Amino acid sequence: MATMIDDAKRLAIASKLSDLKVVQDVLIANEQKFISLFSGDSEIRDRFQDMLEDDRKNMGILDTVIVQYGVQAKPKESVKKMAQMAQQASDSSELSLYDKVAQHELLKHQQVMSGILIHKAAQVVGADIEAAITPLNAVNFENRAHQEQLKGVMEVIGVRELTGKEAQQGLWARVQDAMAALTGVAGSVVSRTDDEMNIQDIIRMDHNKVNMLFMQIEGTEDPQKIQEYFGQIYRDLNAHSIAEEQVVYPAVRPFYGEHDTQELYDEQSEMKVLMDSIKAMSPASPDYKNQVRRLKDIVMDHVRQEESTMFAAIRNNCSSDQQEQLATQFKTAKSNFQKQMADSMK
Ligand SMILES: [Fe+2]
Ligand SMILES: [Fe+2]
Numbered sequence: 411m412a413t414m415i416d417d418a419k420r421l422a423i424a425s426k427l428s429d430l431k432v433v434q435d436v437l438i439a440n441e442q443k444f445i446s447l448f449s450g451d452s453e454i455r456d457r458f459q460d461m462l463e464d465d466r467k468n469m470g471i472l473d474t475v476i477v478q479y480g481v482q483a484k485p486k487e488s489v490k491k492m493a494q495m496a497q498q499a500s501d502s503s504e505l506s507l508y509d510k511v512a513q514h515e516l517l518k519h520q521q522v523m524s525g526i527l528i529h530k531a532a533q534v535v536g537a538d539i540e541a542a543i544t545p546l547n548a549v550n551f552e553n554r555a556h557q558e559q560l561k562g563v564m565e566v567i568g569v570r571e572l573t574g575k576e577a578q579q580g581l582w583a584r585v586q587d588a589m590a591a592l593t594g595v596a597g598s599v600v601s602r603t604d605d606e607m608n609i610q611d612i613i614r615m616d617h618n619k620v621n622m623l624f625m626q627i628e629g630t631e632d633p634q635k636i637q638e639y640f641g642q643i644y645r646d647l648n649a650h651s652i653a654e655e656q657v658v659y660p661a662v663r664p665f666y667g668e669h670d671t672q673e674l675y676d677e678q679s680e681m682k683v684l685m686d687s688i689k690a691m692s693p694a695s696p697d698y699k700n701q702v703r704r705l706k707d708i709v710m711d712h713v714r715q716e717e718s719t720m721f722a723a724i725r726n727n728c729s730s731d732q733q734e735q736l737a738t739q740f741k742t743a744k745s746n747f748q749k750q751m752a753d754s755m756k
Contacts (some may be wrong), residue, residue, distance in 0.1 A: 417638060419535050424483035426528055427476050430549075432485045433521050434472060436493045438465050440500045440514050447507060453582070454563055461556050468549045474607065475549075477745045478542040478615060480646045482752045508568045515560040518553055525550040538622045538642060541615070545607075558588040608733035609658065610721050612740055616650045617713045624706045633693040640693065640702065644685055645751065647709070651678045653743035661736060665727040666720055674720070677712045681705065 441462040448455040476482060499505060499513045525546055532539040562585035569577040620643060627639045655675065663671045688701050724733060 417641065419531075420481050420539070420638075420642070421483050423528060423531050423535065423539065424476075424479060424481040425486060426524060426531070427472070427479060427543075428483055428485035429489040430521065430524055430528075431469070431472050431476070432489050432493050433517060433524070434465060434469050436496050437514070437517060437521065438462065438469065439497060440510075440517070441465060443500055444511070444514070447510075454566065457559050457563060461559065464552045464556070468552060471545050471549050473745070474612070474741055475543050475546050477649075477741050477748065478545070478612075478619070479539065480542065480619075480642060480649065480748065482745075482748045506571055508564060508571050511560060511564050511567065515557060515564065518557045518560060522550060522553045522557065525553065536626060536639070536642075538619050538626060538639070541619045541622050544615075555589045558585055561585070561588075606734050607737050608730065609736035609740055610717075610724060610733065612737045613650075613654075613658070613721075614717065616646065617717065620646055620650070620709060621713075624702070624709075627699070627702055636693040636698070640688065643705075644689055645748075647681060647685060649744045649747045649751075651681065652747050653740045654678070656743045657736060657739045661728075662720060662723055666723040670715075670719065674712065674715065677708065677715075681708055681712070684708065 441458050444458040445455055445462065448458060496513060496517055500510050502510075505513070528543060528546065529540075529550075532543055562581055565581055566577050569575065623639050623643045623646070627636055627643075630636060630639075655678065659671055659674060684701070684705050688698070688705060691698050691701065724736075728736070
């Protein structure tokens with residue numbers, strides 16, 4: 411078996427995450443078509459309408475996960491081709507409605523498996539990755555539930571196409587039962603978290619992830635691992651700091667106060683200087699871990715201030731809508747920075 415260096419593993423998972431987005435785009439496009447194809451059947455049309463809303467929301471979650479993951483990569487060409495073919499199939503005049511929904515169900519199935527695969531890969535590569543991709547749980551759960559609904563839809567239209575008659579009563583109740591049972595059987599890979607994430611949630615996720623990376627460095631003596639983990643800390647902390655400085659600090663300054671806000675900027679400058687000096691060191695050097703520990707202390711002090719007084723100030727001064735808007739802006743700022751970094755490495 412080929413052994414990959416760990417950055418290559420991280421890149422491979424990043425590419426798989428991009429694949430998810432490509433397929434998600436097709437799912438959304440198909441569901442829009444189904445809504446008009448089933449305009450005369452409100453039962454089925456409403457199901458596609460709900461599915462479409464879930465899938466649009468899940469596209470946002472995929473964006474969050476990719477930014478949180480901290481490494482961006484392009485989707486595979488083969489996945490893009492497969493997506494194109496799936497879209498052509500849903501436009502084809504030769505396929506029956508049943509065939510089209512069957513294709514859609516297959517695509518959902520692939521999406522579920524890719525989501526689960528990413529979880530399994532994360533368990534092998536690093537705890538920080540598991541932490542970053544947690545929101546993928548909600549996407550997996552819903553895709554799994556959608557699969558059950560699509561099977562129900564297939565039964566209804568399949569019976570209609572074959573016999574011209576309606577399927578037996580009670581089918582939709584069975585679909586509901588199957589969906590309810592999912593939460594029980596699917597376990598931790600598929601669980602549901604609903605609420606929109608606000609800025610505090612997003613920042614806290616980043617903080618937890620970086621803390622986990624520090625612990626991973628602490629727990630190994632392998633210079634290659636240490637370099638991999640520090641590389642991720644370097645990328646994550648830079649993206650996180652820049653997004654805070656572009657979006658969060660200017661927004662909180664008026665109510666959090668000039669002095670406290672300035673302190674946060676100053677601490678981040680200190681972090682950047684230290685990070686760059688560690689980056690220039692050899693991970694095998696005897697002082698390396700001491701320097702990483704120093705960085706950890708500075709970061710964790712800073713994190714405590716943000717999560718206590720800054721979060722309280724945000725809660726007291728921003729509406730829930732504003733807190734969610736800040737989260738979106740923060741994600742965009744991080745994502746732009748990550749794309750720049752990915753481009754500069756080419
Ligand atoms: Fe910060
Ligand atoms: Fe922070």
